[in-house]
Amino acid sequence: MKPFAALVSALIFVSSSGAALAGNAEDLITANKCNKCHTASTTKKGPSWASLAEKYKGKPEVAARLVTMLKTGGPDDHKKVEAPDADLKAIIDLVLSSK
Ligand code: HEC
Numbered sequence: 001m002k003p004f005a006a007l008v009s010a011l012i013f014v015s016s017s018g019a020a021l022a023g024n025a026e027d028l029i030t031a032n033k034c035n036k037c038h039t040a041s042t043t044k045k046g047p048s049w050a051s052l053a054e055k056y057k058g059k060p061e062v063a064a065r066l067v068t069m070l071k072t073g074g075p076d077d078h079k080k081v082e083a084p085d086a087d088l089k090a091i092i093d094l095v096l097s098s099k
Pocket residue numbers: 029032033034035036037038045046047052066069070076078079080081091095
């Protein structure tokens with residue numbers, strides 16, 4: 001009985017924290033108006049999330065560079081996001097997991 005209960009609570013923890021993170025990242029993307037230049041699947045001023053996910057597939061090391069880009073604007077003076085690193089990471093995770 002006990003291992004089962006532990007498994008259930010672990011599952012609840014994983015699914016609820018995952019949902020909270022994704023929700024937060026979506027809110028930040030909306031609040032920072034990323035959608036002015038990016039959409040999930042079509043290229044506007046900036047590349048679509050899906051095309052970025054495709055481009056960086058299998059390159060987990062890119063995430064750290066993109067987090068820094070959101071923090072500092074990067075070499076091309078991209079739009080900056082003022083948020084804790086964990087939130088920036090959540091945004092990038094969401095972008096890089098888009099289809
Ligand atoms: C004013 C338009 C504009 C806004 C607003 C904007 N972007 Fe971008 N973004 C671009 C353009 C143009 C590029 C492609 C050129 C480049 O890499 O700088 C880009 C590139 C990117 C890339 C890929 C960078 C790379 O090196 O491949 C990511 C990730 C990204 N944007 C995320 C975001 C997020 C998250 C937001 C909201 C906080 C956002 N962008 C808001 C225009 C914008």
